[in-house]
């Protein structure tokens with residue numbers, strides 16, 4: 419299939435030929451003054467400030483080509499970057515996409531990747547305004563995202579104060595369940611979770627909504643609830659004390675429990691330590707009505723003897739806290 423003329427490999431095309439297959443899939447709206455095709459893009463920045471963030475996906479580290487299509491990887495790469503913009507309380511506006519592909523990759527895979535970006539960005543009015551293309555030994559997708567604070571102050575990781583309510587929007591543990599099902603060679607155990615692993619959805623509108631409601635700190639949960647809550651706690655110099663997960667995260671636990679039972683895994687470890695769901699974790703002053711779909715998952719406490727970080731019901735968590743590329 420891969421060597422038929424109808425399905426060319428990347429190596430059968432020129433750079434310009436590959437770009438010609440990518441460009442038609444990229445969303446383009448009125449914010450973009452100069453889009454793909456020139457030396458750089460030009461976009462509007464009405465606020466006078468620009469939110470900018472970058473995240474990379476590496477083949478066999480973040481995705482496997484026998485587990486995910488090009489469309490899936492494009493979608494995931496877009497969402498994980500859009501979630502970082504939303505986590506600042508901003509509205510995502512545009513992306514640039516740097517792509518490394520091996521010559522033996524089917525060109526259709528690259529076109530699917532562009533389509534995945536379009537599918538994830540288009541509905542949010544986010545434009546893909548440019549990028550870069552290189553050959554290399556494995557697929558690498560590096561995305562830079564921009565966002566608009568619409569006149570509001572950014573919501574940092576460092577603003578949580580003792581007494582604040584800790585709240586989460588989105589799901590916890592579903593992506594980990596999907597990953598585990600794929601890793602066990604049993605994707606049929608939970609096709610929905612496998613779908614969420616391949617194409618996570620982030621509650622992007624909840625970021626600006628949290629900012630408007632007065633969120634004191636926020637981040638997206640990319641590496642696991644415990645690890646990211648700990649980051650927020652340390653950045654703020656406080657303790658994020660999560661409520662009993664069996665109560666606060668009952669819906670997430672119920673969602674993955676049958677899959678965990680089928681695979682002999684611990685659902686609490688997935689919900690507290692699984693990453694790549696890209697929900698938003700935020701803190702709010704205690705008198706604030708939580709904007710939908712945020713739900714309370716804990717409370718902020720002053721640091722005690724153990725310093726800042728994360729606890730579960732006042733105790734040091736016992737499950738693996740989440741993903742770290744270099745530590746266990």
Ligand SMILES: Nc1ncnc2c1ncn2[C@@H]1O[C@H](COP(=O)(O)OP(=O)(O)OP(=O)(O)O)[C@@H](O)[C@H]1O
Nearest residue numbers: 471472473474498502505637638639640641693741
């Ligand atoms: N190579 C780097 N050079 C400069 N700053 C970096 C580099 N890598 C990460 N950072 C910065 O460190 C901070 C933490 O980065 P990190 O990637 O952990 O956050 P994230 O993108 O929200 O999470 P994740 O990548 O796990 O989804 C960010 O402010 C990021 O810009």
Ligand SMILES: Cc1ncc(C[n+]2csc(CCOP(=O)(O)O)c2C)c(N)n1
Nearest residue numbers: 478479480481482597640641693694741
């Ligand atoms: C093939 C394969 N193996 C393992 C995983 C799990 N995984 C990889 S990176 C990461 C955290 C977020 O990364 P980052 O911090 O870089 O955004 C997680 C949970 C996967 N997705 N695919």
Ligand SMILES: [Mg+2]
Nearest residue numbers: 472473474502
């Ligand atoms: Mg990052």
Ligand SMILES: [Mg+2]
Nearest residue numbers: 502637638640
């Ligand atoms: Mg983040």
Ligand SMILES: [Mg+2]
Nearest residue numbers: 640641741743
């Ligand atoms: Mg990370």
